[in-house]
Amino acid sequence: MACESWAAKLDTYLDGELPPEEMRAFDIHVRGCASCAAEALSRVQMRRKIQSAGKRFAPTADFRRRVQGSIASKPQRRFHPAWIFAGALAVVAVLLSTYVGMQRSRREQAYSEIADLHVAALASSSQVDVLSSDRHTVKPWFQGKIPFTFDLPELQNSEFSLLGGRMTYLGQTPGAHLIYTVRKHEISVFIVQEKDLRDSWNIGNVTTKELSFNVASWSQGGLRYFAIGDASAADINGLAKLFKATGS
Amino acid sequence: MQGNKSSTRWFKLVDVSGANLQLDPFEELAMPLFDQLYNFAHWLTQNREEAEDLVQETYAKALKGFSSFQPGTNFRAWMYRILRNTFLTSRTGLKATMTVPLDLEDDGPALAVECETPETILFERANGDLLQSAIDELPVYFREILLLCEVEEMSYQEIAETLSIPAGTVMSRLSRARKMLRDRLRPQLQAGIVTTAATKGSNRGV
Numbered sequence: 328m329a330c331e332s333w334a335a336k337l338d339t340y341l342d343g344e345l346p347p348e349e350m351r352a353f354d355i356h357v358r359g360c361a362s363c364a365a366e367a368l369s370r371v372q373m374r375r376k377i378q379s380a381g382k383r384f385a386p387t388a389d390f391r392r393r394v395q396g397s398i399a400s401k402p403q404r405r406f407h408p409a410w411i412f413a414g415a416l417a418v419v420a421v422l423l424s425t426y427v428g429m430q431r432s433r434r435e436q437a438y439s440e441i442a443d444l445h446v447a448a449l450a451s452s453s454q455v456d457v458l459s460s461d462r463h464t465v466k467p468w469f470q471g472k473i474p475f476t477f478d479l480p481e482l483q484n485s486e487f488s489l490l491g492g493r494m495t496y497l498g499q500t501p502g503a504h505l506i507y508t509v510r511k512h513e514i515s516v517f518i519v520q521e522k523d524l525r526d527s528w529n530i531g532n533v534t535t536k537e538l539s540f541n542v543a544s545w546s547q548g549g550l551r552y553f554a555i556g557d558a559s560a561a562d563i564n565g566l567a568k569l570f571k572a573t574g575s
Numbered sequence: 576m577q578g579n580k581s582s583t584r585w586f587k588l589v590d591v592s593g594a595n596l597q598l599d600p601f602e603e604l605a606m607p608l609f610d611q612l613y614n615f616a617h618w619l620t621q622n623r624e625e626a627e628d629l630v631q632e633t634y635a636k637a638l639k640g641f642s643s644f645q646p647g648t649n650f651r652a653w654m655y656r657i658l659r660n661t662f663l664t665s666r667t668g669l670k671a672t673m674t675v676p677l678d679l680e681d682d683g684p685a686l687a688v689e690c691e692t693p694e695t696i697l698f699e700r701a702n703g704d705l706l707q708s709a710i711d712e713l714p715v716y717f718r719e720i721l722l723l724c725e726v727e728e729m730s731y732q733e734i735a736e737t738l739s740i741p742a743g744t745v746m747s748r749l750s751r752a753r754k755m756l757r758d759r760l761r762p763q764l765q766a767g768i769v770t771t772a773a774t775k776g777s778n779r780g781v
Binding site (some may be wrong): 373383 | 599601602605606609610613614617618619622626627630631634638703705706710721722724725726728730731746749750753757758
């Protein structure tokens with residue numbers, strides 16, 4: 328029969344294992360030859376039945392657990408102490424970098440809030456609510472507005488001058504916002520009660536540059552101070568020093 | 576608030592990485608094959624208890640020899656090869672292979688197909704039980720290659736790796752296995768047709 332040579336390769340064709348050009352030739356032949364097409368159909372049906380009949384035996388859940396237990400326990404015993412140490416070290420490293428990362432993101436959050444307040448105040452048409460260069464006017468203005476009091480530094484013989492003050496909220500607690508100028512640069516000083524600040528604001532005594540503002544932060548007498556501005560770090564620190572000197 | 580939220584997220588990440596340290600590469604590769612390896616073992620041993628012993632031993636051997644497995648090569652074929660070699664050296668395996676004719680590979684022109692036979696009609700009637708017992712009765716070399724091809728859907732190359740035989744042998748042995756299965760099913764199915772026809776005929780008569 329003419330289809331005999333084709334039929335001999337039929338199974339290999341259905342397995343998809345003939346060389347590519349023979350596969351294509353077979354495709355064409357099967358479309359034209361009724362008997363080979365019928366035979367192919369019957370074998371495909373047969374395979375489906377063998378496949379479902381062949382999936383006959385399933386392991387019990389108990390047996391699976393037993394084998395899994397037997398292979399899982401061994402590699403753990405093979406753990407060398409050095410690997411445990413290395414693993415512990417890796418965990419510590421991850422924890423540490425996580426902690427540092429969190430601290431950094433807290434600090435960035437705190438700084439960006441301070442920077443926002445500073446910029447918002449400067450951009451406002453009324454930068455201050457109490458406009459006075461006299462510290463003896465500004466200090467009493469805050470009475471009854473914030474739950475604490477503070478001392479303003481004497482500015483005589485310094486380059487700084489007081490512009491005024493306003494009430495503010497920082498980290499959801501009320502505080503004082505003072506604005507100073509030094510050679511046309513404005514510096515904001517924020518003062519809040521340290522005990523009301525959340526952990527995220529506990530950023531220690533630092534002077535850094537954030538968002539290209541210079542920032543100094545310190546705590547004194549239960550109050551937390553932040554000085555921020557586009558003035559030089561030396562100016563920010565100079566103002567900070569004046570504040571620190573007033574308290575002591 | 577936001578700080579707290581992100582901190583819990585971070586600690587979750589740490590937990591996950593801690594769990595990853597304990598994940599065993601062998602277990603991860605081998606356990607997904609468990610059900611199919613068991614099925615294959617049961618077909619080979621034809622007995623649940625022996626199949627369980629065979630699978631257990633296969634996993635123990637594979638774990639021990641895992642360092643010799645080359646990553647990137649076919650892990651499934653590697654596992655099946657261990658299982659099969661373990662079976663062939665077992666008592667049941669030795670007994671099964673002893674009954675297989677020696678001229679397994681060179682048995683004349685095995686591929687002749689009678690195009691006249693209405694197999695389409697015939698094999699449509701094959702039910703699961705009939706097929707299962709027909710597969711069960713095949714010699715072990717035919718049974719295993721048929722199962723690897725039809726049930727596990729392995730390629731010829733994968734089968735060759737599993738059985739440690741040349742790819743050309745896979746093709747000829749497979750076609751002989753299929754032919755033997757068809758030849759054994761045909762008389763039973765034809766008898767089935769006759770019986771059903773007879774029952775129908777007598778029903779009509781009544």
